[in-house]
Amino acid sequence: MKGKAMNLKNRMCGRNLNRGGVLLAASLLAVHRVGGAPVLMGPPPVNTAPPAAQDDATNNVMNVFLPSGLVNGNLPEPFQYGPVTFRPHVSYSVSYGNGIQAGTSGAQDTVIQQLSPGLTVDLGRQWSLDYTPTIIFYSSKQLQDGVNHAAALNGGISYEDWAFSLMQGYSSTDEPTFETGAQTSQQTYSTALGAHYAFSDKMSADFGVNQLFNFVENFQDSYNWSTMEWVNYAFSPRLNAGLGAGAGYTIVKDNSGAGVNNPDAVNEQLQARINWRATGKISFQASGGLEDEQFLAAGYSDSLNPIFSAAIQYQPFQVTQISLAASRTVGTSDYYIIAQSTESTTVSLNLNQRVLVKYHLNLGVGYTKTDYTVALAGFGSGSRTDDIYSFNASFGRSFLKRGNWAITYQYSDDASNTGGYSQRSNQIGFQIGYSY
Secondary structure, three states, X not given: OHHHHHHHHHHHHHHHHHHHHXXXXXXXXXXXXXXXXXXXXXXXXXXXXXXXXXXXXXHOOOOOOOOOOOOOOOOOOOOEEOOEEEEEEEEEXXXXXXXXXXXXXXXXXXEEEEEEEEEEEEEOOOEEEEEEEEEEEEOOOOOOOEEEEEEEEEEEEEEOOEEEEEEEEEEEEXXXXXXXXXXXXXXXXXXXXXXXXXXXXXXXXXXXXXXXXXEEOOOEEEEEEEEEEEEEEEEEOOEEEEEEEEEEEEEEEEOOOOXXXXXXXXXXXXXXXXXXXXXXXXXXXXXXXXXXXXXXXXXXXXXXXXXXXXEEEEEEEOOEEEEEEEEEEEEOOOOOOOOOEEEEEEEEEEEEEEEOOOEEEEEEEEXXXXXXXXXXXOOOOOEEEEEEEEEEEEEEEEEOOOEEEEEEEEEEEEEEOOOOOOEEEEEEEEEEEEEO
16 A cells, blocks of 8 residues: 555656656747737637546646646537547638738738638547647638648656657748748658656656658658657755756758759757746746757857746636746758748747636737758858747637637738848638537
8 A cells, every 4th residue: 555655656756757748848939929920810729639638738837827728628418428528619710911922022911811620639638639630711812722730649647656758740831931031831740659667756767759740832741760868866855856868860852953962960959948837926937058069061060058937827816827938949941041040039928817707808018039040061050040920819708618719910020131031921810619
């Protein structure tokens, strides 16, 4: 009996340590969306995590406020058959936007309609599978209608003091992007394997292996494999820290027909991280370190870069949620073919305010600076730099317990020092969704 109690205690310690990382990852995802690679405002997000992961997020001592999109466990499940639960969901949005670039030759004004019917399948409490297509229609003839696809498999298992996780994702999009300054087709395949082991109620370790393939039509394809291992120590249930080391390998292949062959690369990382729930109203998560990148071709210098990610959650009142997030990442350049790497720094601030009891106001501002480093013969040693400023707002409410609607607005301004990539866009629209 004593051994079982210790195992349970260890698992809870491990979950608390992992939860801080999940919270930080979610905050950084919000940074990316606010800073904005895509120009278009997509449909409302659908939570595809399995129920057990949602329970962890709900009960996470590091969360000041709950992540959005969690399934309401108090509602009946009309499509549950034994351990399998089907959760259909659908959303529709219509917006008018100006400054949407179909190519580097000019911007377009267009009405954009998006319809996203999808299905999430919960396989017991540990596994979840989702597929969501998004059908997009443009009124402008310079932009091509199309269908985006998104699929995700998430799950995990536990054995004694071990916890294992798997994530497999796929996406196919054909949308205007800041990076290319044009409507661009790309496909992404991502795989993440994770393991957590609790040595005691204080010490634990995390192991992770990741694979990311990105195929960008008429630009470059990249194949990336990486690993990151962490040793964690819990000073208290609300304060933990860790040290991590990792490595990665990237293969780059040109498919633009321009004959530009960027080098493959290897990298090593050293990082530290901390998760701290300071009070009942505020929490901090941060990680940072150095990444050393070596290019596997003559004429390229090694690159030592600082990297970091950080997020703050603050809830001064029950109806007010404020989050601040920032990050700096280094990676391959899939979208600008004469650059061998990119360095991106992003900052975002978000406010969620409940208004008149049932309505929600969401405001977000963001800034992203991306440097594309060029070191190829004939192109000099300069770089392309994009400074992207954005603002988004939505006002809406839920209905019939499972639905939501919102009026939306988004402004984005990409100031690039390279001709053809600067753009400015305003979009105003309406979106509605319903999910089981």
